[in-house]
Amino acid sequence: MRIKKYHLLLLTLFCAATLSAQETIQPKQMDDAAKGLIYSREFAANFRLHTHGLGFGVTGGTLQTYYRTKYWQFEVGELTHSKEYRQRFNNPSTINGGASRAYKYGKQNNLLVLRGGVGAKRYFSEKAKHKGVAVGISYEAGATLGMLKPYYVELKTEGGNSSYSVRYNEDTAERFLNKDLIHGASSWGKGLREISLLPGAHARFAVHFDWGAFDEYLKSFEGGIMVDAFFREAHIMVEANGVDNNFLFVNLFLNLQFGKRR
Numbered sequence: 001m002r003i004k005k006y007h008l009l010l011l012t013l014f015c016a017a018t019l020s021a022q023e024t025i026q027p028k029q030m031d032d033a034a035k036g037l038i039y040s041r042e043f044a045a046n047f048r049l050h051t052h053g054l055g056f057g058v059t060g061g062t063l064q065t066y067y068r069t070k071y072w073q074f075e076v077g078e079l080t081h082s083k084e085y086r087q088r089f090n091n092p093s094t095i096n097g098g099a100s101r102a103y104k105y106g107k108q109n110n111l112l113v114l115r116g117g118v119g120a121k122r123y124f125s126e127k128a129k130h131k132g133v134a135v136g137i138s139y140e141a142g143a144t145l146g147m148l149k150p151y152y153v154e155l156k157t158e159g160g161n162s163s164y165s166v167r168y169n170e171d172t173a174e175r176f177l178n179k180d181l182i183h184g185a186s187s188w189g190k191g192l193r194e195i196s197l198l199p200g201a202h203a204r205f206a207v208h209f210d211w212g213a214f215d216e217y218l219k220s221f222e223g224g225i226m227v228d229a230f231f232r233e234a235h236i237m238v239e240a241n242g243v244d245n246n247f248l249f250v251n252l253f254l255n256l257q258f259g260k261r262r
Contacts, residue, residue, distance in 0.1 A: 039063055044218050044259025046075065050226060050251040053078045055115070059257065066214075067123045073140060075115040079228065081107075081236040083243050089184070095156065095163045100184030106177065106238045108168045109148040110191075113228065115202055117142020123210070134210045139203075144228050146198030148235065152186035165190055168238055177238065200230035200247075206255065218259040226251050 040063055048055040055077025061069045088102045119140030154163040155175055163183040168176045175181055206224025228249040237243045 039214075039216070039261035042069070042071075042218055042259055042261040044220075044257045046073070046255055046257050048075065048077065048253055048255045050253035052080045052082065052249060052251050055113075057115070059259070061121070063261070067136075069121045070118070071121065071140075072118050073116070073142075075113075077113050077115070079111045079113055079146075079234070079236075079249050081243075081245070083237055095154075095161065095183055100154070101186075103153055103182060103185035104151070105179065105182075106240065106243065107151045108235050108238050109151055111198075111234050111236050112147040112149060112195075114145040114147070115142060115228075117202065117204075119204070121208055121210075123208075134214070136208045136210070138206045138208045138222055138224075141203045142201070144200040144202045144230070146200055146228075146230055146234060148196045148198055150191035150194050152190040154183040154186050155181045156183050167191065167194075173238070177240070198230050198232065198234055200228060202226065202228045204253075206253075216261055218257065218261060220257040222255045222257070224253060224255075226253050 042059075042061045042063065044059045044061075046055075046057040046059055048057070055075045057073055057075030057077075059071050059073045061071035063069050084104045084107050086102045087105050089100050117140045119138060119142075121136055121138045123134045123136035150167040152165045152167050153176065155166050155178075156163050165186045166172050166176055204224060204226040206222040208220060208222045210218070210220040228251075230247045233245045233247050234249075235245050237245060239245060
């Protein structure tokens with residue numbers, strides 16, 4: 001009888017311990033605040049629109065803590081000059097079977113850019129319990145490789161029955177800037193084999209809004225300021241009539257980001 005009492009006592013203690021353990025590890029520990037720690041890495045695609053161009057890129061990040069993510073980013077895009085704008089013909093002419101294309105008067109080169117950098121995101125607020133938004137900042141710095149691609153226009157021949165492609169240099173300057181001779185822009189691919197490199201660096205700072213900061217799917221938006229600096233002037237436009245080129249580009253930007261965590 002005494003043995004049965006001991007058995008009953010041991011069974012009661014075992015059940016109590018089991019219930020206590022369940023209370024310790026049950027869903028309370030798996031609320032939204034801990035959920036973000038399930039993921040260790042993230043990968044996303046970016047679309048960046050800034051005051052003098054745009055860019056497309058990819059980002060890979062490591063979630064270090066609930067509030068901090070370190071990331072790397074690679075981006076390709078273009079920088080434009082504040083003085084360039086597209087000229088259109090009221091009555092496009094046709095030469096060699098092709099209609100004249102809109103062109104940018106005085107444009108000397110396209111400035112294509114490759115950017116690679118590292119940075120971090122820091123969240124200042126917790127995501128709300130039900131579909132809230134986490135707010136924070138992001139900052140990044142890295143290398144920029146500029147690629148100057150000559151800009152070609154189509155000039156009319158003397159008889160006006162055909163056209164030929166011309167880029168800007170000392171020998172073609174007068175014809176290149178003569179609007180009466182310009183038939184339109186050459187195809188975008190013209191000049192790809194004549195690219196010259198222009199190394200530099202960049203830095204960015206932004207306010208960051210994340211609709212999925214601690215979810216599997218990443219959905220964020222940010223707005224901020226970015227700076228690209230090159231080791232020499234980027235000759236995008238022909239320097240005439242008060243138009244100057246620079247080595248420094250300061251832009252405001254908006255960035256959309258979509259991706260996934262694992």
